[in-house]
Amino acid sequence: MSFRAHWQLRAEFARRLSAMYGDEVPAYNTLVDVSTAVNEDHLRNKGAEAERLGSISRVTAERHGAIRVGSPQEMSQVARVFAAFGMHPVGFYDLRDASKSSVPVVSTAFRPVEPDELAKNPFRVFTSMLAADDPRFFSPELQEQLRDFIGARTLFPEELLELADQAAEHGGLEGGDAERLLELATAAFKLSDDPVDYAWYKKLEAVSAVASDIGGVTSTHINHLTPRVLDIDDLYARMEAQGITMIDEIQGPPRWDGPDILLRQTSFRALSEDRIFRFEDGTVGPGELRVRFGEVEQRGIALTPTGRDLYDRMVAETDRRLAAGEGNGVRVDVARGVWEENLPRTEKELALQKLAYFTFTVDGDALGSHYGDSLRGGTVSLTELIEKGVAVPEPIVYEDFLPRSAAGIFQSNLTDDGSRDDAQTGTDYDIDVMSTIVGRPVADPAELYQRQQDASIAALAEDLGTTVE
Template structure:
């Protein structure tokens, strides 16, 4: 029997979570906090996100996103093929160089509504931009180091090719595939550069050192989804986890939008450098624990409003890495974002967010959407945002890499180069949400008309 891509994705997500819990025990604590908070929210009657029973609620406990940083175009192209076996397609282009992080990225994830409901596992996948290393000698050394490594096992490559040729994998082959691919994401403490080169790479950027210095890219965080990130953040602090001072993204709202995320800071981990046929002990800081709260997906109009309001906030105040101005930043964020409508109907009627439509209890009056919604003949529920925020992603990266990772340099966006490395274009996330909303609306209207006939 051939397993569906969603089944393989679910098995891989579960295996990844188990592995990361073993590697980073604090992640297990994070998952337990999130599970307790989510259970409490679902028991209340004030479910702010208006989750759709059976579609949204069933996926929450298993929901994860991970992040991985790759070094070469060849690694990215192969990773895309591996994720395709699991029904995960590249969605969106993220240029993090605007926040002085020398990578550009995409999110590999399922794209259909049914596939998302079955298992929404997603991996934020970044490609190092070696051209942003100013020192030519160091850049050449980094490129040579990356060219020597092989991050995929022979088994992973062979099973990927088999899935491509046969249109899928059997249950037995899928189990082997998950085990082989997991090796790419596993932590390896042995560096493949000496300590002097490692320090030079850190001087260029901590993230560059993380990508170049090891034989595999290793998962650098795994993120469960919470329904109340403020409650989860408070519990993280109560349990002694080194949580960030502020939650990244928009402020707390009655109707959550886009994505809010927080994390505990990266761990100092023991690593070993090769020296004279032996090993020299060292330290590296890269992996951390993150949680997220997802809101409604915004339309281009809604995203433009979000971006403009965030720009106003950041022009006035930037959150300090040490949390010293956390209260002032949050206050400014809440003040400025008061201009963003905070009811589902307002977000819907002003075209700021995407929604699913359902059949209500009211009698149909009129044939336009506002009239049908006013009469209760149709209902709306938010379409969950499945993607990422460039500024938030960069903020999480920076805050966990340390202040010394910041720089004033910026580089031009290079989507064409990223897509060339990947071997195919990335999907426009707005088009996916638009199609999901349109299909939901058409189905609801058809059902309404059929019942009236």
């Protein structure tokens, strides 16, 4: 067998995780089948327009996973594993305050960062770390017990970490080593059948079902794997028609007749799964846990920091109107109204107002009719080029996550609010602290999109033989 580069390892890793998870959670296979059908129909109905935010082959193969670890040490180890697959930490999400119930985690996402790597295979994993030192959730005694329990387990065997380091260093691995890396990495995320200590699990569950899922067991597992669809409303309706109960709403932006922005997500509720427990009297027996769920997403255009501010204001305005009793309490209807009042209806307008990120292509006809050859050697503004239709904006897809949706997804699958003592002060986490924990810099998503847009503008200027400002 020959050398396998990062992207080849990543594509195979995603494929194996998907097969494993499909065996573990058969409803996931239904979700994938329905997603594929939705995408095919969307393509049939919309033609080339359907592929504006990603080719059908990329979108159909596209997944994100979610995993949860228990300590900074485990976070740094999982970062080494993902580096083997060309997946790097991007973005910081603090979910502790993003919802009213107890979600005691801070997160980042591991994903390819270069546009060509994303195009080859965009597999990403939303990775959460239990904030086991946050006194709002965990008493000093529980913090210590958690540290001991988590410190005593091994999620990622030494052999896996060593192979991963080699893959990171050499840009991939040769045949036998590549195969072993894939085997070990996939196995590390398999649901374990080791008995779960019932009393310990329940003690943590009283604080948060997320805490028990992370710190109450001796291994980690994929929480969900998420396919991408081109029409999430259609997907939602088809899943319900199949008798699968979805959470009440689609999270994130509403459906409207302007450009799709950021990320829309929904999920079906966590399903009961058989697990083995060890009870306090020493007996071992079967039981059920309900922690893993199915999620699906539709991706839209990445927003600039200005666009993101507008988005956050629109979300706040939606909340305000809902609280005031507008729209019969139906969030998406209220949100649609807010969107229509505030967000430009065309990609061109989004680009002109610098609200979203784009790459640009040249429209030769528009160039000829507006400028002839007169641009060569001169200076022109990007705004003018866009206005005249010479620079045609092509959307840059949002590759990241939304903290409020993430918290909503966690939360909608909890049966209990858990407990949080807001009289205590929470531990400080931010992107820099996360970088130290992960052991490598956590990239700012906006910088990555900006870099891609800048490169495209530079290429445009080169093409036109002019300075574009």
